[in-house]
Amino acid sequence: MSDLSPIYPDDALIMAPLSGFTDLAYRRSARKGGCRFAFTEMVDAASLAYANGNGEVLLKRGEEEDFLAVQLVGAEPELLKRACAKLNEKDFSLLDFNLGCPVPKVVRKGAGAALGKNIDRAIECFRCIVKESKFVNTAKLRILDENDPAPTLTLCAGLVDSGAKALTIHGRTASHFYTGDVAFHIIKAVKEAFPQIPVIANGGVNSKESYDIIRRETGCSRVMLAQGIMGNPWLFGELSENRQPPTLAEWKEMVRFHVTQMIALYGEDSAMRQARKIVHDYLKGRGFAAGLRAEASTLSTLNDLDHLLSRTVIGAVSGTIRKILI
Ligand SMILES: Cc1cc2nc3c(=O)[nH]c(=O)nc-3n(C[C@H](O)[C@H](O)[C@H](O)COP(=O)(O)O)c2cc1C
Structure with missing residues (x-):
């Protein structure tokens, strides 16, 4: 090192x-x-x-x-x-x-x-x-x-x-x-x-x-x-x-990467409980449907996360600081 x-x-x-x-x-x-x-x-x-x-x-x-x-x-x-x-x-x-x-x-x-x-x-x-x-x-x-x-x-x-x-x-x-x-x-x-x-x-x-x-x-x-x-x-x-903000695909890949890294550190049960606040933060301020954030607070398995990610679509992102490229 x-x-x-x-x-x-x-x-x-x-x-x-x-x-x-x-x-x-x-x-x-x-x-x-x-x-x-x-x-x-x-x-x-x-x-x-x-x-x-x-x-x-x-x-x-x-x-x-x-x-x-x-x-x-x-x-x-x-x-x-x-x-x-x-x-x-x-x-x-x-x-x-x-x-x-x-x-x-x-x-x-x-x-x-x-x-x-x-x-x-x-x-x-x-x-x-x-x-x-x-x-x-x-x-x-x-x-x-x-x-x-x-x-x-x-x-x-x-x-x-x-x-x-x-x-x-x-x-x-x-x-x-x-x-x-x-x-x-x-x-x-x-x-x-x-x-x-x-x-x-x-x-x-x-x-x-x-x-x-x-x-x-x-x-x-x-x-x-x-x-x-x-x-x-x-x-x-x-x-x-001067990099560009993420595309939706890059955003999803990052969220999944982060959570799988947590699973490697803590095991799935503990990681998924801790990941709720993390996923919540990734969703914040990007114009996603509010219901997804509520759903983030109940994540228990990696499958739950995949289900959530499969339903993210870009909402009204204009005016948000945290942009997603279309
Ligand atoms: C959730 C959270 C945890 C923090 N933990 C620490 C910490 O462990 N050590 C520290 O020096 N500051 C900690 N801070 C303070 C931040 O490092 C930073 O000084 C503060 O948030 C101001 O910067 P910001 O306005 O850019 O957020 C924490 C802040 C937050 C919101």
Whole structure:
């Protein structure tokens, strides 16, 4: 397995870590759509340290994956140290630290977005990771204030001084979760303050238009995609290589490929339960009949999926961002 580069080149398009989504099957579909830089799902330091949960599947890397980053979440130096020791047994392109997750079960433990707000503790934890991990270390954080760049810059300065080799900035505060305006000017302030490292802009990119805007407004050439590629892996190729949106046949082939990859990872029963939300995302915003989305929530076998796919016809696609070529 060869790593082309541990850190993103100019214009890199990066697939965000997406908890509950970016497993090997997800990444393989994204890579068919044109994605090169990808993340595992976020892994919890305590689960890794105590070998609870499904760490092995979460961390599974495909033979063909030239670049794969791993992301760790946690707020206890001792657990982070033990988690790093576990990760050191594996091969990743870099290890990123999560300082932005707003979900209650993470924030309750003082991790993710809660840790991002607790700047001294965040830096102590990040230093521990830099010391214990064999990988290049980066961090992904949310802005701390949408009006004032100062607190975000203080956090970033501490991370860079401690050895961060890149920073991804999600331009929304934790209270906004995953929706609403993105504070481009705060991302831009970080980009300008730390010219020595790649700063990656994140938030709200789901089309060529929003991609051009985030690049122009932040000055960042590197962009991380998240909700915009959920059900739309073709967006990578559309943005980076001017590829065309999929035809209906290509769309069907991708959905089936994704689900069969999931079956190979989890077995049919578990895969089909998990595939319901995935198929739902592929159907979303393309003008398909609404009944198909309801049907996606009941998929139990690959046969069910084939039956659903056999009845997809292109509906009123005009006005949707997620086009299918006719
Ligand atoms: C379902 C879901 C899961 C996510 N999981 C993670 C995660 O594990 N780690 C992380 O740093 N961010 C996670 N995020 C946040 C995204 O990486 C990204 O920062 C956020 O969605 C903003 O980008 P967007 O507006 O382009 O979606 C998640 C977002 C969603 C919607």
